[in-house]
Amino acid sequence: MLHPGRIDLGLGRSSGANQVTTQALQPNHEDFGQKFAELLAFFQGDFPDGHPYGSIIATPGRGNTPAIWLLGSGSYSAQLAGSLGLPFAHGGHFMGSNSARAIETYHEAFRPSETLEEPYAIVSVGVICMETEELAQRYHNAAYVSTVRAMSGEPGPLLSPEEIEATPDGPWAPAQDHFVSDVLSHHVVGSPTIVKAELEDLTKRTGANELMIATIMHGYEHRLRSYELIAEACLKGNPA
Structure with a gap:
């Protein structure tokens, strides 16, 4: 567990999938604001008189509301989270x-609430950190090629740099290339010194209270090593 003792509930409108999968998961496209208000009422037991769900007791949910965050990549959830005085998490990794x-x-929409007196935000960011800039860029390029191929008609797991370099050919749709290039251009890639500096700059530019790191990278051990290097670089000289 990367953050022991912490349980948060993140809620957003997007399924994070393609259009067909989204349709399967959300066939009715019901109003997100209404569904969110109903969810809060299940936790708090405060449906208005006469509400059709008022007789339902959510067990063990009622009275045990977890820390709730609204998630989003645009302005809708940001505005809703601010107006309700809830914390907000932005999907910066895509x-x-x-x-x-x-x-x-x-921040502009924020109104103090029982949950928060001041705004509190997370920005997620894609990061690959390796001992050297060259090695980090190799893994970053492998993730880029794997993702474009998957979106161009050859789905599958992320390939290693060695596999990418040994099999340079594959399906390649220009539109997918452009999309993936744009997404990954905002990721932080490099050695520990470079990554620390860029994460600090991202925090200043956005005003985020926390950063959440997503690592799109082949191999569990390499991803774990990336997280270790980030932690070592960012905690160096700071109390744990």
Whole structure:
């Protein structure tokens, strides 16, 4: 567990999938604001008189509300989270171009509540950290090629740099290339010194209270090593 003792509930409108999967998961496209209000009422037991769900007792949910975050990549959830006085998490690992604006929107919309007196935001960011810049860029390029191929008609697991370099050919749709290039251009890639500096800059630019790191990288051991290097670099000289 990367954050022992912490349980948060993150809620957002997007399924994080393609259009067909989204349709399967959300066939009716019901109003997110309404569904969110109903969820809170299940936790708090405060449905209005006469509400059709008022007689339902959510067990063990009622009276045990976890820390709730609204998730989003644009302005809708940012505005809703701010107006309700809830914490907000922005999906910067796939919409990094909008991170600063989304957090600004959240701050502008924020109204103090029983949950928060001041705004509190997370920005997620894609990061690959290796001992050297060259090695980090090799893994980053492998993730880029694997992702474009998967979106161009050859789905499968992320390939290693060696596999990518040994099999350079594959399906390659220009539109998918452009999309993946844009997404990954906002990721932080490099040695520990470079990664620390760029994460600090991201925190300043967005005003985020926390950063959440997502690592798109082949191999469990390599991903674990990336997280270790990030932790060592960012905690160096700071109390744990």
